[in-house]
Amino acid sequence: xxxxxxACLPFARLARLASLCIALLCAATSAQAETRDIIxxxxxxxxxxxxxxxxxxxxxxxxxxxxxxxxxxxxKVYWRKSDxxxxxxxxxxxxxxxxxxITGAKVDQVGRRAAKKVRVNNAIRSAIDAALAGLxxxxxxxxxxxxxxxxxxxxxxxxxxPALTAALAREKDPTVKTAFEDARAAILATSTAATxxxxxxxIARLGERGGSDSLNALSAVDAKAPADVLAAKESAIAxxxxxxxxxxxxENIWQGVSLGSVLLLAAIGLAITFGVMGVINMAHGELVMxxxxxxxxxxxxxxxxxxxLFDVSLLIAAPxxxxxxxxxxxxxxxxxxxxxxxxPLETLLATWGVSLILQQLVxxxxxxxxxxxxxxxxxxxxxxxxxxxxTYNRLWILIFALAVxxxxxxxxxxxxxxxxxxxxxxxxxxxxxxxxxxxxxDAMTFGLGAGVAGLAGVALSQIDNVxxxxxxxxxxxxxxxxxFGGAGNLWGxxxxxxxxxxxxxxLEPYAGAVLGKILVLVFIILFIQKRPRGLFAIRGRAVES
Amino acid sequence: xxxxxxxxxxxxxxxxxxxxxxxxPFLNQAMTPGSAAHLPSFAVSLLGKYLCYAxxxxxxxxxxxxxxxxxxxxxxxxxLGGYAMGMHLMREIGDRGVYANPLLPDFMVFLNWxxxxxxxxxxxxxxxxMIMVFLAPGALAFLFGWFAFRSRVTGVYLSIITQALxxxxxxxxxxxxxxxxxxNGLTDFKDVLGFDLQSDATRCGLFVATVAALAFGFVxxxxxxxSKAGKVLVAVRDAESRTRFLGYRVEGFKLFVxxxxxxxxxxxxxxxxxxxxxxxxxxxxxxxxxxxVIWVALGGRGSLVGAAIGAVxxxxxxxxxxxxxxxxxxxxxxxxxxxxxxxxxxxVLGAVEGIKLRRSRPARExxxxxxx
Numbered sequence: 001x002x003x004x005x006x007a008c009l010p011f012a013r014l015a016r017l018a019s020l021c022i023a024l025l026c027a028a029t030s031a032q033a034e035t036r037d038i039i040x041x042x043x044x045x046x047x048x049x050x051x052x053x054x055x056x057x058x059x060x061x062x063x064x065x066x067x068x069x070x071x072x073x074x075x076k077v078y079w080r081k082s083d084x085x086x087x088x089x090x091x092x093x094x095x096x097x098x099x100x101x102i103t104g105a106k107v108d109q110v111g112r113r114a115a116k117k118v119r120v121n122n123a124i125r126s127a128i129d130a131a132l133a134g135l136x137x138x139x140x141x142x143x144x145x146x147x148x149x150x151x152x153x154x155x156x157x158x159x160x161x162p163a164l165t166a167a168l169a170r171e172k173d174p175t176v177k178t179a180f181e182d183a184r185a186a187i188l189a190t191s192t193a194a195t196x197x198x199x200x201x202x203i204a205r206l207g208e209r210g211g212s213d214s215l216n217a218l219s220a221v222d223a224k225a226p227a228d229v230l231a232a233k234e235s236a237i238a239x240x241x242x243x244x245x246x247x248x249x250x251e252n253i254w255q256g257v258s259l260g261s262v263l264l265l266a267a268i269g270l271a272i273t274f275g276v277m278g279v280i281n282m283a284h285g286e287l288v289m290x291x292x293x294x295x296x297x298x299x300x301x302x303x304x305x306x307x308x309l310f311d312v313s314l315l316i317a318a319p320x321x322x323x324x325x326x327x328x329x330x331x332x333x334x335x336x337x338x339x340x341x342x343x344p345l346e347t348l349l350a351t352w353g354v355s356l357i358l359q360q361l362v363x364x365x366x367x368x369x370x371x372x373x374x375x376x377x378x379x380x381x382x383x384x385x386x387x388x389x390x391t392y393n394r395l396w397i398l399i400f401a402l403a404v405x406x407x408x409x410x411x412x413x414x415x416x417x418x419x420x421x422x423x424x425x426x427x428x429x430x431x432x433x434x435x436x437x438x439x440x441x442d443a444m445t446f447g448l449g450a451g452v453a454g455l456a457g458v459a460l461s462q463i464d465n466v467x468x469x470x471x472x473x474x475x476x477x478x479x480x481x482x483x484f485g486g487a488g489n490l491w492g493x494x495x496x497x498x499x500x501x502x503x504x505x506x507l508e509p510y511a512g513a514v515l516g517k518i519l520v521l522v523f524i525i526l527f528i529q530k531r532p533r534g535l536f537a538i539r540g541r542a543v544e545s
Numbered sequence: 546x547x548x549x550x551x552x553x554x555x556x557x558x559x560x561x562x563x564x565x566x567x568x569x570p571f572l573n574q575a576m577t578p579g580s581a582a583h584l585p586s587f588a589v590s591l592l593g594k595y596l597c598y599a600x601x602x603x604x605x606x607x608x609x610x611x612x613x614x615x616x617x618x619x620x621x622x623x624x625l626g627g628y629a630m631g632m633h634l635m636r637e638i639g640d641r642g643v644y645a646n647p648l649l650p651d652f653m654v655f656l657n658w659x660x661x662x663x664x665x666x667x668x669x670x671x672x673x674x675m676i677m678v679f680l681a682p683g684a685l686a687f688l689f690g691w692f693a694f695r696s697r698v699t700g701v702y703l704s705i706i707t708q709a710l711x712x713x714x715x716x717x718x719x720x721x722x723x724x725x726x727x728x729n730g731l732t733d734f735k736d737v738l739g740f741d742l743q744s745d746a747t748r749c750g751l752f753v754a755t756v757a758a759l760a761f762g763f764v765x766x767x768x769x770x771x772s773k774a775g776k777v778l779v780a781v782r783d784a785e786s787r788t789r790f791l792g793y794r795v796e797g798f799k800l801f802v803x804x805x806x807x808x809x810x811x812x813x814x815x816x817x818x819x820x821x822x823x824x825x826x827x828x829x830x831x832x833x834x835x836x837x838v839i840w841v842a843l844g845g846r847g848s849l850v851g852a853a854i855g856a857v858x859x860x861x862x863x864x865x866x867x868x869x870x871x872x873x874x875x876x877x878x879x880x881x882x883x884x885x886x887x888x889x890x891x892x893v894l895g896a897v898e899g900i901k902l903r904r905s906r907p908a909r910e911x912x913x914x915x916x917x
Contacts, residue, residue, distance in 0.1 A: 345615045346886040353882020360875035479705045521713035529696040
């Protein structure tokens, strides 16, 4: 890396550098030689000797010995009878292949009787585990050290304490250092050997750290500990439980919001259709399903013809799903609903019929089984936020739902089509008198609602099974959202969806998933008594028609 | 009163029912098996099932056709009646179950329950079960209707809420902890009132009982709809606000027919369970309830005979089509929904009537459509 400066260095300094290098090299080889000496003692060793060897290896602190220890734990270490040398051995047909214990290079191949196993028992295995944890604490890789710290935190093995303290003194990386200190606190808190003041300090640290693993460590503090230790334990546990409760509530809210975003997507199109036309479209769930199957079809095409595009498959599927579902929606409106104006109950039945036909159509074309729709890479995985885990697909669906909501809101408030829709909603006859083509507006509205259902299908394909029954599982829920929020009002759908989502998730831990859902349904049935037209009812003449 | 309630069509309908009640057991019992005139036993049960559906359709027609309440949850009342009957039949099994427990039904032994839940007590007595067949759906309908009608939940909202009701009940009955057998429901019945359920004679007896129940439900609905109260019901259907302004207590009338209809549905369910041999939570599914509506819509909304005919026709078509072309059944059913609502607003019976009228009096103005 620095050839040029090296070239112009004075000779004396160069010589000093060279001698330093040689010294370091010698130190390394001598350390390795020492390790080899220790390992050599394993030949024909009794259990106490083996244990001693492991402890010596741990004390020597050479991380390169870790793979050897793992092999020893797995019973793969043998010694050669001819010269009592120790090797890692693998069965190779009828022979043993012998590998160097440190470098892992193949050294020899001997007959079955020429080598003997170094036997281990459970006590030795746990000694190996502790030694491994100590050794990995000094690994050059940050992740390994972090993992080792985490392991120690969970095991609270007092025998690893000296290694941990040594590693702590060496450690430069701040995150690893914190992890080491936490692990040390966990060990000290539960160790009967530590002084009470040390333990109290350690317990306080755990209390500040929080998290369910700290809680585990704290509850392992023995009941015979001195009074001040126990008092510290109780207060720390109380503190952690408080913070865990807050995180639990946050987790519930997140889950509820996530469910709410799904409900919002499924219900918002329904709210549009019902608002303008006074028609409940029972085929709405099937339009959602069509959107999901469009996603599936797009992914299939991409899989076959252009696998590189897989990550953008959803971006391609979304507009297509909108068009497919919207087109079917317009066809339903022009073909069926148009003839049933002013008879909402008949429309409800006819659209139910359409839903059955669509369901069977999809079943005949794609088969009755679940179809696999993949997550693009940017939608898979999760990240941690404090004590909760947030998956990317749920997060994206929330963002998507809010984006669709904002778009629709803009469409309703800012475009000529939106203006005409609202005019028709408020007073159909008057709107017609003012020159609005109500029939055309109806078709567009229905198409829009259906298209949004298609978009919902794209989102749902990421978290749910894509099957012909997909729509049916959401239809009752989305009705509930619309009825609760007040039909024909986008804000009502938003409020309804998130309220029901959060309510569902908060009831679940107490009542179980099914009972929670039943309670929500009963609540809505009662709620409707108080506000027969939902939270955000439309006021005006149109209501009583 | 009864005679006044029956017009020619009703008389024909009751006559057909009477003929069925005589002919079906005769063809099954008196004819030798294998001969062309012999009616196989499964057909007796199948016909009995259709007639249960017909009674259910008549019950729904009473609220929808005459009072404008589109209930998408009538399957719930039907299933409740069926469960009440099923609970009695379970208790009748006694110690002949797989686990031979004299008190507990098999599924409770399987779930390791030690005692009979409180709501299972009394079902060992037939009369008690019979009361519950009417009381359970009736009480639910009363409670639900009292809340819903008082706060003037109407139209599509009411339909959706009734659907939510049956959906919630379905979820509840799927739970094992509810004590109704979870998703397996109640089955393996042995006998009713001491008669073996597998025997042909019992099947014929149940068939005759079903015919009698259908006739009873039909006459009851005729009496209600032809009475003065029936006129108010039609008024509620066609212009609810106006009826209220005229001084009628709309809620009371609605609640009354809703409860009566739920009880009739419960009776239909109670007869359905022993003939089919099983009752499970899928009877509560919203799709089932909505299928009842298509029976009525196809047969002729606002015509009790039409509703019964629609139920039998659609169920028959379902049996045949799902046997011949299982793929086609949903297409056919969906098509029925669309075509019946688009082209047969008054059902098959209404269409036949319309043709007759046009023949006799071509200049007559078209029949008025019921408003919502």
